Amino acid sequence: MTTPSADDARPADDAGRASAPGQTPPTGEAPEPNAPQSTADIEGTPGHPGPALDAEAAAEQARLTAAHADAAAAAHAAGHDEAAAEEAELAVTAADAAAADARLGATRAETTFAEAGEATATAPAPTATASSVAAANGAEPLLRLVGLGKHFGPVRALIGVDLDIPDGQVTAVVGDNGAGKSTLIKTISGIWEPDDGEIIWKGRPVRLHSPKDAAELGIATVYQDLALADNLDIVQNMFLGRELTRYRVLNESAMEKAAKSTLSDLSVVTVRSVRQPVGSLSGGQRQAVAVARAVLREAQLVVLDEPTAALGVTQTRVVLDLIRRLKTQGIAVIVISHNLNDVFSVADRVAVLRLGRVVSVGPKEQYDTESVVDLMTTGTSKRLGAVPAESSSGSSSEH
Numbered sequence: 001m002t003t004p005s006a007d008d009a010r011p012a013d014d015a016g017r018a019s020a021p022g023q024t025p026p027t028g029e030a031p032e033p034n035a036p037q038s039t040a041d042i043e044g045t046p047g048h049p050g051p052a053l054d055a056e057a058a059a060e061q062a063r064l065t066a067a068h069a070d071a072a073a074a075a076h077a078a079g080h081d082e083a084a085a086e087e088a089e090l091a092v093t094a095a096d097a098a099a100a101d102a103r104l105g106a107t108r109a110e111t112t113f114a115e116a117g118e119a120t121a122t123a124p125a126p127t128a129t130a131s132s133v134a135a136a137n138g139a140e141p142l143l144r145l146v147g148l149g150k151h152f153g154p155v156r157a158l159i160g161v162d163l164d165i166p167d168g169q170v171t172a173v174v175g176d177n178g179a180g181k182s183t184l185i186k187t188i189s190g191i192w193e194p195d196d197g198e199i200i201w202k203g204r205p206v207r208l209h210s211p212k213d214a215a216e217l218g219i220a221t222v223y224q225d226l227a228l229a230d231n232l233d234i235v236q237n238m239f240l241g242r243e244l245t246r247y248r249v250l251n252e253s254a255m256e257k258a259a260k261s262t263l264s265d266l267s268v269v270t271v272r273s274v275r276q277p278v279g280s281l282s283g284g285q286r287q288a289v290a291v292a293r294a295v296l297r298e299a300q301l302v303v304l305d306e307p308t309a310a311l312g313v314t315q316t317r318v319v320l321d322l323i324r325r326l327k328t329q330g331i332a333v334i335v336i337s338h339n340l341n342d343v344f345s346v347a348d349r350v351a352v353l354r355l356g357r358v359v360s361v362g363p364k365e366q367y368d369t370e371s372v373v374d375l376m377t378t379g380t381s382k383r384l385g386a387v388p389a390e391s392s393s394g395s396s397s398e399h
Contacts, residue, residue, distance in 0.1 A: 140203050141167070142165055142166060142201070142300065143165035143201055144165070145163045145164075145197065147198065148161040148197035150187055150192060157180050160196075160197070161356075163361060167300075167330065167332050168331065170326075171332070171334050172349070172350050172364075173335070173351045173353060174336075174338070174340065174352055174372060174376065175352060176376050179354055180355070180357075184353070185303050185336060188214070188221075189219060190209065190210050217300075218298065218299050218300035218301060219300070219303065220293075220294030220299035220303070221294075222290045222307065223305045227290070228289065230278050230279030231277060231279065232278060233274065233278065234278060234289055235274050237278050238255075238258075238259050238289065238292060238296055242297065244258075262292045262296045263288070263289075263292050266291065266325050266326075268285075268288045268318075270284075270288075271285055282315055284314070284315025284316070287307055287318075288318065288319070288322055291304070301331070301332045301334065304323070304333065304334065307337070308339055309339075323335065340372055343364075344364060348363065350367050352376060354376060354377075357379075359375050359379045359380075360381075371383040
């Protein structure tokens with residue numbers, strides 16, 4: 001049997017001492033620069049000392065065992081019996097095992113420390129809410145009206161209106177005369193400020209003091225009279241008040257090119273020339289010019305007030321196709337209309353106003369023309385919720 005010397009046993013002691021992260025090294029050695037100093041990592045929890053203390057205990061055991069091996073080897077070198085040599089060899093083996101345990105414990109401690117740091121770095125912010133998650137997923141509506149109210153002296157035109165306008169969808173607002181439809185769109189457009197409630201745009205409360213404020217947000221309104229200048233041509237109307245200039249001179253070519261491109265994107269092909277006076281256009285063509293002007297100004301929400309009123313069948317089809325194309329471009333649309341056939345033809349959602357209140361709002365499939373008429377006239381409908389999906393779809397496809 002080979003007789004171990006004191007020098008053979010000491011490396012196990014050194015291995016045990018070097019393996020414990022966070023352990024104070026013997027005198028004369030510098031502490032490890034990356035040793036974890038977290039209290040939770042070093043001390044663990046009550047009743048569960050933690051992997052770092054396991055490594056420390058194993059290292060201490062390795063040192064004691066190595067010291068025992070030193071003593072046994074020294075005794076053998078001094079000429080004692082062969083049993084002492086065997087004892088020294090066994091002690092060296094035990095020291096090797098203890099050092100291996102120490103290394104394993106150190107690895108566990110380092111892994112736990114790294115995982116704790118990574119978990120802290122990737123943990124979600126504690127302020128995250130369900131609404132912020134919904135906003136991130138695109139569930140937040142483009143425009144939200146909360147408790148909106150407007151009165152003119154004793155007359156209460158809007159009372160606690162709650163309405164969401166989703167992005168990229170057509171929302172039809174219907175109601176009888178005096179229901180508050182015009183007041184609603186003028187409030188959204190910044191003409192009138194609400195007396196009560198909030199207007200929330202893309203999740204942020206806003207105050208609209210003028211139509212300019214609404215236009216800067218991306219809200220464009222096409223009123224029933226269209227607000228077009230009959231004596232000006234299409235290009236001049238589309239850029240009225242927002243003319244392009246170059247070297248302080250009107251850039252006619254750039255404006256004409258932009259007008260043609262916008263009309264082409266909306267598939268308006270019935271216009272003979274963008275330089276013809278607006279007064280010479282048909283009703284449907286005039287409506288198309290008014291909508292194209294809103295799109296040209298990069299509107300994200302287009303409000304159409306009675307877009308098909310006083311239009312013939314062909315012109316109405318042109319306007320409805322125009323609304324569908326706005327939807328395909330991701331632009332939200334609010335359509336104010338008395339014509340329920342047109343509503344069910346293009347709308348994704350329906351909101352019914354009665355005497356200044358929203359009495360019902362939901363997907364188009366929940367309604368048919370009879371239930372909407374009931375809601376407009378009485379505020380309730382026995383048919384609401386009883387209309388099968390295929391019946392609603394069938395009725396909307398017929399219109």
